[in-house]
Amino acid sequence: MPRQQKPALRVGMAGYAFMGAAHSHAWRNAHRFFDLPLTPELTAIAGRNQSAVEHAAEKMGWASTETDWRALIERDDIDLIDICTPGNTHAEIAIAALKAGKHVLCEKPLANSVAEAQEMTAVAAEAANNGVFAMCGYSYRRTPALALMKSMIDDGKLGTIRHVRAQYLQDWLSDENAPLTWRMDKSKSGSGALGDIGAHSIDAAQFVTGQHITGVSALMETFTTQRPTGGDFVGLGGTGTVDENTEMGPVTVDDAVIFSARFDGGPIGVFEATRAALGRKNAMRLEVNGSAGSLAFDFEDMNFLQFYDGRDEAGVRGFHRIMVTEPEHPYVGNWWPTGHGLGYEHGFTHQVVDLVTALGNKTQPTPSFTEALGVQRVLAAVDESATNNSHWTTINQEDT
Numbered sequence: 001m002p003r004q005q006k007p008a009l010r011v012g013m014a015g016y017a018f019m020g021a022a023h024s025h026a027w028r029n030a031h032r033f034f035d036l037p038l039t040p041e042l043t044a045i046a047g048r049n050q051s052a053v054e055h056a057a058e059k060m061g062w063a064s065t066e067t068d069w070r071a072l073i074e075r076d077d078i079d080l081i082d083i084c085t086p087g088n089t090h091a092e093i094a095i096a097a098l099k100a101g102k103h104v105l106c107e108k109p110l111a112n113s114v115a116e117a118q119e120m121t122a123v124a125a126e127a128a129n130n131g132v133f134a135m136c137g138y139s140y141r142r143t144p145a146l147a148l149m150k151s152m153i154d155d156g157k158l159g160t161i162r163h164v165r166a167q168y169l170q171d172w173l174s175d176e177n178a179p180l181t182w183r184m185d186k187s188k189s190g191s192g193a194l195g196d197i198g199a200h201s202i203d204a205a206q207f208v209t210g211q212h213i214t215g216v217s218a219l220m221e222t223f224t225t226q227r228p229t230g231g232d233f234v235g236l237g238g239t240g241t242v243d244e245n246t247e248m249g250p251v252t253v254d255d256a257v258i259f260s261a262r263f264d265g266g267p268i269g270v271f272e273a274t275r276a277a278l279g280r281k282n283a284m285r286l287e288v289n290g291s292a293g294s295l296a297f298d299f300e301d302m303n304f305l306q307f308y309d310g311r312d313e314a315g316v317r318g319f320h321r322i323m324v325t326e327p328e329h330p331y332v333g334n335w336w337p338t339g340h341g342l343g344y345e346h347g348f349t350h351q352v353v354d355l356v357t358a359l360g361n362k363t364q365p366t367p368s369f370t371e372a373l374g375v376q377r378v379l380a381a382v383d384e385s386a387t388n389n390s391h392w393t394t395i396n397q398e399d400t
């Protein structure tokens with residue numbers, strides 16, 4: 001019997017680079033593996049360079065193109081705007097889209113400042129009253145092992161949480177000739193390792209513990225302050241050769257950040273985010289220690305979650321690796337047989353699954369802009385603390 005045709009969710013996406021490709025893959029595949037209340041349609045993709053956006057549309061399966069995101073918002077055949085552009089454009093696009101009655105999915109971090117994030121959150125709250133919803137793309141929440149970590153903590157497996165240890169380690173800026181891109185330009189990206197990858201650690205730590213960070217003390221460093229402009233740009237960065245004719249430009253963001261933190265339920269935390277940890281490719285690690293047990297995750301081994309159960313019999317206690325590929329595990333049952341593993345792209349697919357399910361039920365998807373504003377406040381506090389010689393900087397999540 002043919003599957004019943006679901007109403008369409010017509011998507012317009014702004015941006016088509018790394019995140020655009022990851023999101024396109026998710027929009028194309030989510031309804032093929034999960035039973036969704038709406039069927040995503042890849043209606044239009046926007047980018048400033050006409051031939052590049054046409055190429056992207058063809059490659060990634062979009063039905064039409066625009067060279068200005070405003071045109072996406074004006075179209076009445078689009079229900080949702082997906083924002084995959086640099087951070088300096090998020091506020092303007094998201095606010096215009098919500099005001100035009102379009103749902104929004106916005107890549108992280110939500111914005112480049114708390115002020116922008118606050119404005120976006122206020123507009124999103126008003127839109128939600130009219131059944132128009134906004135969500136921020138903290139996709140790592142949807143990695144099955146991290147989702148499992150959260151549900152085990154919620155079930156009390158760790159007892160009282162004492163420590164949160166979060167690292168996000170990459171190495172694509174170890175090469176000092178790697179070209180200057182928007183990710184190293186503060187006016188476009190807001191910050192460097194902090195907002196690009198540290199933001200994921202902050203969101204994941206608050207998500208799995210269900211607690212908020214209330215204060216931080218931070219150090220930030222930029223190891224390479226000048227980089228070649230106009231080099232070949234591959235993936236996140238690329239490699240470059242430099243000679244006397246190479247033009248150099250300033251790096252205006254951090255290469256690395258470390259900070260200590262307090263959470264409102266009592267735990268203390270240490271965080272490290274760097275794009276200069278040679279050999280570490282995408283080591284998004286999170287360890288939580290409680291009075292009854294510990295859990296540890298490393299994205300470089302993303303299909304596993306390590307669990308130490310302090311309640312096990314003395315003599316046989318030890319970390320064991322849970323292979324997160326069983327049908328009982330979050331999201332996994334819709335994919336492959338046990339043991340066959342998932343990849344980076346699945347977090348984005350699960351993000352679409354959860355978003356479309358919430359929209360179908362006319363409920364607020366998570367993380368909402370309010371939650372993402374909470375992360376933005378932590379990013380701002382870390383930046384402020386580092387600027388003030390690691391001065392302890394508090395975060396008031398009640399502020400609007």
Ligand code: SOE
Nearest residue numbers: 019108137139196197200236
């Ligand atoms: C997107 O979610 C993102 O944070 C990228 O911006 C980072 O560069 C990537 O390495 C992890 O994912």
